[in-house]
Amino acid sequence: MADLCVNLVPLFNALPQDEKMQIEKLVQHKxxxxxxxxxxxxGSKNLVIVAQGSAKQYTLDEGGHENILQILHTGDYVGENWLFGQENINNYVETTEFSEICLLKRRDLVQLMHGQPELSIRLLELNMDKVSKMQTQIHLLTLPKVEDRLLEYLQAYADEIEKNSFALPLKMKDLALYLGTTPETLSRKFALLEKQGRLKRKVRQIKLFQN
Structure with missing residues (x-):
C-alpha cells in the first residue's frame, strides 16, 4: 500500500516522520x-491494524455464538491491551472481506517505547477512550428494545458532532451488529421511529427531531 500503516493509527500521529518510519519497519503486512x-x-500479543478492508472483533459465549465487540474498517485497530501484557482469553479478529492487515508485535513495540516514553502516555490515553466507547455499547445492549438502542445511539452521535442532521457513520449491517440485531430488524425500527416522528431518514442521511 502507498501509505504507512502507522499513519492509520492515531496513537502514532504526534511522532515525527523518522520515528514513524522506525515503527513501520517493525510492522508485518499480511x-x-x-x-x-x-x-x-x-495467540500472539499483536496490535492489529486494518490497512485495507474490514474485520470484526468478537468473543464466543458458551453456546458458541458470536458477541460482536466492534467492527473494524480501514484505519481501525485493536490490541492495545495485549501489547501491554493482557492475555487474550476470548477475543477473535476475523476479516469480513479480503483485507490487508498490519501486525505489530508486543515485544518489538515495548523495546521501542523504552526509548520513546511519550508513546506509552499516548497509548494509555487512547486506550481509555476506547474503553469508554465499549462501555457505551454495553449499556446500549442492556436496553431490551432495539428501537431504544437505535435512538440512543443516534442521539449520542448527534451530541458528539453537535448536529441533528448527519450521515450514518456505520453501514447498516455494521450498525445492526453493533446494536445486537439484524439489518432487517434495524430497517423496521428506523421506519417505526420515523412513523413516531422521532427522526427522518433518507438512505443513510438522518435528521433527528427533539420531543
Missing part, C-alpha cells in the same frame, strides 16, 4: 481472505 482469523485467543 493479506487475509474473507473469514480468516487475524487474531485468536492465546
Amino acid at each position: 493479506n487475509y481472505q474473507k473469514g480468516e482469523l487475524a487474531i485468536e485467543p492465546m
Whole structure:
C-alpha cells in the first residue's frame, strides 16, 4: 500500500516522520481472505491494524455464538491491551472481506517505547477512550428494545458532532451488529421511529427531531 500503516493509527500521529518510519519497519503486512482469523485467543500479543478492508472483533459465549465487540474498517485497530501484557482469553479478529492487515508485535513495540516514553502516555490515553466507547455499547445492549438502542445511539452521535442532521457513520449491517440485531430488524425500527416522528431518514442521511 502507498501509505504507512502507522499513519492509520492515531496513537502514532504526534511522532515525527523518522520515528514513524522506525515503527513501520517493525510492522508485518499480511493479506487475509474473507473469514480468516487475524487474531485468536492465546495467540500472539499483536496490535492489529486494518490497512485495507474490514474485520470484526468478537468473543464466543458458551453456546458458541458470536458477541460482536466492534467492527473494524480501514484505519481501525485493536490490541492495545495485549501489547501491554493482557492475555487474550476470548477475543477473535476475523476479516469480513479480503483485507490487508498490519501486525505489530508486543515485544518489538515495548523495546521501542523504552526509548520513546511519550508513546506509552499516548497509548494509555487512547486506550481509555476506547474503553469508554465499549462501555457505551454495553449499556446500549442492556436496553431490551432495539428501537431504544437505535435512538440512543443516534442521539449520542448527534451530541458528539453537535448536529441533528448527519450521515450514518456505520453501514447498516455494521450498525445492526453493533446494536445486537439484524439489518432487517434495524430497517423496521428506523421506519417505526420515523412513523413516531422521532427522526427522518433518507438512505443513510438522518435528521433527528427533539420531543
